[in-house]
Amino acid sequence: MILKYGIRDFSRNLGFNIFVIIQITLVFITCVFTSSSVSQNLKYYNAFADILDGEGYCASPYINKLHRIIPSTEIKDNKRFSDYGDYFENVVAVHQIIATGENGSENPYPQKTFAYDGCLIYDYKPIMDNGEWLSDVKSESNLLHAVISPNHYGLKVGDIIKQEFSTSQDSICLDVKIVGMMKDGAKLFGATSDNDKISTVGGTTNKLTAEMLFSNYYSDIAGKPAFVYNLDELEQYEISYITEQKMLIPFRDNLTEISQAEEALDNFTIGAIPFSQIKKNTLSEIRKQIIILISIIVGLFMLTIVSIISFTAISTHKKLKDYGILYICGGRWKQCAFINFIVIAVDLILSSFLTCFVIQAMKLIGLLNNTVVMFTLNESLICLGVSIIIILVSLIMPIIIIGKTQPREIIKSNE
Amino acid sequence: MVKLNEIVKIYNPKKANEFEALHGVSAEIKDGEMVAVIGKSGAGKSTLLHILACIDSYEGGEYYIDDTLVKKLSEKKYAQIRNEKIGMVMQDFALVEDFSAIENVMIPLNFAKNKVKDKKTKALEALKAVGMEELAKKPCNKLSGGQKQRVAIARAIVNNPSMILADEPTGALDTKTSAEIMELFHELNERGRTVIIVTHDPNVAEQCDRIIEISDGYIVDN
Ligand SMILES: Nc1ncnc2c1ncn2[C@@H]1O[C@H](COP(=O)(O)OP(=O)(O)OP(=O)(O)O)[C@@H](O)[C@H]1O
Ligand SMILES: [Mg+2]
Numbered sequence: 327m328i329l330k331y332g333i334r335d336f337s338r339n340l341g342f343n344i345f346v347i348i349q350i351t352l353v354f355i356t357c358v359f360t361s362s363s364v365s366q367n368l369k370y371y372n373a374f375a376d377i378l379d380g381e382g383y384c385a386s387p388y389i390n391k392l393h394r395i396i397p398s399t400e401i402k403d404n405k406r407f408s409d410y411g412d413y414f415e416n417v418v419a420v421h422q423i424i425a426t427g428e429n430g431s432e433n434p435y436p437q438k439t440f441a442y443d444g445c446l447i448y449d450y451k452p453i454m455d456n457g458e459w460l461s462d463v464k465s466e467s468n469l470l471h472a473v474i475s476p477n478h479y480g481l482k483v484g485d486i487i488k489q490e491f492s493t494s495q496d497s498i499c500l501d502v503k504i505v506g507m508m509k510d511g512a513k514l515f516g517a518t519s520d521n522d523k524i525s526t527v528g529g530t531t532n533k534l535t536a537e538m539l540f541s542n543y544y545s546d547i548a549g550k551p552a553f554v555y556n557l558d559e560l561e562q563y564e565i566s567y568i569t570e571q572k573m574l575i576p577f578r579d580n581l582t583e584i585s586q587a588e589e590a591l592d593n594f595t596i597g598a599i600p601f602s603q604i605k606k607n608t609l610s611e612i613r614k615q616i617i618i619l620i621s622i623i624v625g626l627f628m629l630t631i632v633s634i635i636s637f638t639a640i641s642t643h644k645k646l647k648d649y650g651i652l653y654i655c656g657g658r659w660k661q662c663a664f665i666n667f668i669v670i671a672v673d674l675i676l677s678s679f680l681t682c683f684v685i686q687a688m689k690l691i692g693l694l695n696n697t698v699v700m701f702t703l704n705e706s707l708i709c710l711g712v713s714i715i716i717i718l719v720s721l722i723m724p725i726i727i728i729g730k731t732q733p734r735e736i737i738k739s740n741e
Numbered sequence: 742m743v744k745l746n747e748i749v750k751i752y753n754p755k756k757a758n759e760f761e762a763l764h765g766v767s768a769e770i771k772d773g774e775m776v777a778v779i780g781k782s783g784a785g786k787s788t789l790l791h792i793l794a795c796i797d798s799y800e801g802g803e804y805y806i807d808d809t810l811v812k813k814l815s816e817k818k819y820a821q822i823r824n825e826k827i828g829m830v831m832q833d834f835a836l837v838e839d840f841s842a843i844e845n846v847m848i849p850l851n852f853a854k855n856k857v858k859d860k861k862t863k864a865l866e867a868l869k870a871v872g873m874e875e876l877a878k879k880p881c882n883k884l885s886g887g888q889k890q891r892v893a894i895a896r897a898i899v900n901n902p903s904m905i906l907a908d909e910p911t912g913a914l915d916t917k918t919s920a921e922i923m924e925l926f927h928e929l930n931e932r933g934r935t936v937i938i939v940t941h942d943p944n945v946a947e948q949c950d951r952i953i954e955i956s957d958g959y960i961v962d963n
Contacts, residue, residue, distance in 0.1 A: 327851030331837075338839065651835045654796060655896065656824025656852035658816050734797045737831065738787070 332668025349630040350677035358705045360619035367612045371536040373450035378605040382576035385595035413587035418574040420516030421567035424492040435479050436550045441567050443557035446515050457483035457506030460556045470559050473506035477551035483507050491565040498563050516571035517541040534599050535608040631719050639723040650736035663724040670720035674713050744769045749801030750788050762788045764958045775930040777946035778939045780955035786939045794829045794906050795822050824852050828897030830907035834889040836881040842892045843877040849900040867899040887918035904935040
């Protein structure tokens with residue numbers, strides 16, 4: 327009965343309810359955007375959270391001074407740079423390998439190679455279109471796994487191609503199985519395709535955040551698709567790799583000779599920025615983002631609340647006569663306040679649908695290619711919280727108005 | 742049977758605009774009686790009727806319905822009494838305007854404590870009893886005054902209450918329609934229901950078994 331009355335009431339004030347639904351939808355969408363953009367930012371940070379908590383530097387290989395990049399053959403141990411002393415460990419870096427067609431012929435699949443290991447495989451996963459990320463596949467003998475970006479070669483998940491790779495001695499021909507396809511524009515550590523940020527970071531600026539270590543990779547802009555390999559797999563076949571992008575170089579645990587380590591670092595790197603700085607920058611960036619987005623949400627939310635309060639006040643007044651009628655027929659006075667709840671609940675349900683629809687539509691149109699809007703548990707919980715506040719707010723006016731009025735007054739005022 | 746014992750009604754008690762509308766009203770109305778309540782405007786007729794209908798409270802005295810003292814009950818209990826024992830016909834019909842006739846008649850069934858089966862059938866029967874079954878689906882804002890009054894009566898009887906209270910049921914109607922409505926009340930009364938009608942119309946009052954006259958909050962004639 328009350329439910330039916332509520333739904334009737336909804337359609338009676340259709341115009342205003344649509345207005346409220348649009349407002350709530352806007353709030354929901356901003357919440358989803360905020361939450362996913364913050365959690366996205368945290369995702370980049372989380373990939374290195376352990377490392378950034380310790381001592382160490384982010385730096386680029388010193389190319390100009392030595393007029394060379396650092397091939398692994400030269401450095402041997404590029405996870406610890408032990409040539410430069412016993413100071414470093416578990417270096418995080420992107421490596422490149424040289425892949426050609428069979429017998430050194432021109433590669434039918436020109437590619438930008440990314441060889442990752444450690445946290446870049448296990449603590450970070452780019453946005454996938456389909457298939458699996460490298461951390462989710464088991465190694466197979468005589469086969470390399472690769473995750474690639476969209477391409478014009480017609481390569482898709484499940485395909486196996488032959489590639490020849492340079493090794494320290496010679497070269498080796500191996501099957502490469504495509505296990506996953508990233509979304510175009512997925513962010514990759516050490517990508518440079520549209521990476522203005524990281525190049526301006528250079529050696530002097532100290533604004534570097536964890537997110538800036540990643541860049542969107544668009545196959546078309548880069549001119550060729552990305553092929554991401556697992557460095558551990560490559561090492562089994564002694565495939566040579568070179569390191570030319572920014573590296574995160576942590577100091578060994580409990581290292582006491584910090585200044586010696588810093589001097590050593592200076593021998594092969596440029597533009598070293600301490601981890602503590604990156605951590606600080608990242609967290610303050612995230613905080614800034616949260617503050618901006620929260621203010622937008624609060625603004626929108628206030629507007630919504632004001633309109634809901636005035637709407638419910640007006641509509642409750644209009645409905646008081648009907649409530650009087652329900653009261654005469656055996657309804658309880660408090661039940662009548664519940665009618666308003668139903669109207670708002672319908673608003674909220676429709677807003678939720680609209681939100682999902684709008685986000686889905688934006689995804690389909692491609693408006694969200696650059697951002698990662700996700701509708702996960704976090705986002706749902708935030709929207710649920712917002713909904714509860716809206717419901718509470720929507721009940722304030724009816725409860726006040728109905729509470730202040732005696733049913734008899736309404737019944738009499740109509741006589 | 743209902744019994745009023747020295748009922749005192751004070752509007753806005755302990756406030757500047759305090760007003761005592763009933764000064765100790767006593768009356769007894771037996772089951773199956775048809776009673777008219779008359780009196781000048783402002784005499785306290787509606788006030789009395791609202792107390793009888795459990796819509797309004799009272800400050801002094803006792804009001805019994807079938808030996809239950811109606812005082813300081815829980816809201817739930819009051820609602821149940823209104824729902825089960827009383828059928829109220831208001832002067833302005835008190836219909837939910839954008840509900841259809843049958844939806845209005847179904848309101849008391851929807852609030853019933855025990856789930857009512859065949860609500861539609863019951864509501865249609867009540868509408869048939871007032872000669873409105875053909876207009877059951879029509880929204881109330883498209884009905885005439887007499888038709889609305891019939892729907893209001895159908896709603897008052899649908900839950901089979903023992904007592905039907907009507908505040909100026911013929912006030913807004915022409916003579917012919919008034920007569921038809923009074924005919925309906927007679928029929929209901931013949932079927933054993935207590936009928937209490939507040940009216941200005943001496944014609945209406947004459948048709949009742951008994952007349953209670955109120956003046957300035959006192960019963961002057963019973
Ligand atoms: N809510 C109220 N507050 C204060 N006084 C009230 C209130 N309701 C009614 N009264 C007063 O109580 C008295 C009785 O009112 P009531 O409505 O019972 O009169 P009535 O006999 O039904 O009159 P009418 O024939 O005009 O309907 C009147 O003097 C009226 O002014
Ligand atoms: Mg009156």
